[in-house]
Amino acid sequence: MAELDDNGHELRGGLRYPWPQPPASGQAGEVAAGVWWLRMPLPFRLDHINLYLLRHDHGWVVVDTGMNTAQTQEVWARVFEQVFAGQPLLAVICTHYHTDHAGVAGWLAERFRCPVYMTAAEYRSLYVAVxxxxxxxxxxxxxxxxxxxxxxxxxxxxxxxxxxxxRPLHFNSYRRLREGDRLRIGSRQWRVV
Structure with a gap:
């Protein structure tokens, strides 16, 4: 029997898991109003990363992108159709330079002609050669x-x-994020930590 917190959420190893099951690989599910959890597959032992899709006014903002693979682009094609439902991607936020988090930021930015947001150090790290x-x-x-x-x-x-x-798909410009910056996305304020 699972240990539960005061709100009935499962506790494992002291961590609270409010959703008993993650989305299936390559699928997205809404976890709060306007916040979608996308489980992006990876082609190795660590088989996925978690990305987030944020509803914003007349479009979407994504947090992280997935790795530069055909499978990633196929998942994005489904997301554009099933979740975005024809609405545009307005911005890409990359939490850090790892290729599973920023691998197709350039492809998304070019496709939707939208800005990429990240810190200066993370942007520079993208250009360190493998x-x-x-x-x-x-x-x-x-x-x-x-x-x-x-x-x-x-x-x-x-x-x-x-x-x-x-080798991530590069992009030539970005909008710099700094500690403490606040971004309004949809009805929420998000703070850069």
Whole structure:
């Protein structure tokens, strides 16, 4: 039997889970008025990330984008049709530069001719090249060894990041987010932390 908090939400390991089931892979569900949770699939062991779709006046704002894969673009095509229902994407917010969060920001921005919002440091990090050598350099090995990776795991990770999915589709401009900025999206105020 699951432990419940005072509001009847399930507790697991001290964390509150207000929704008993996440959306299916590649699907979205409304979790609050105008806030949709999109479970975007990934092509490796960590098999998804959570993205958010925010209703705003005459269109939508998305928080994070998914990885640069055909599957990601297929999911977005369904979202445009089923969730956006013909309304435009007005802005993309990238929480950080990882390719699973910013991988198709450029594609979305170009398609809808909308701005991308992120911090300056995260924008610059998008343009740090993925290592291209046949074998990982000492610094790559050292970094991941300190994080607890074994030699085999380091080799597997290095082969994985060589894949084109780890090269986000770039964009040439962005709107800078700073600590404490406030964004009005729909009827809510969101604060940058």
């Amino acid at each position: 290592p291209g050598e046949q074998a990982p350099g000492w610094d790559f090995v050292n970094f991941y060894a300190k994080a607890g990776f074994g030699d085999e795991q380091i080799g597997e990770l290095y082969r994985l990041v060589q894949n084109g999915h780890f």
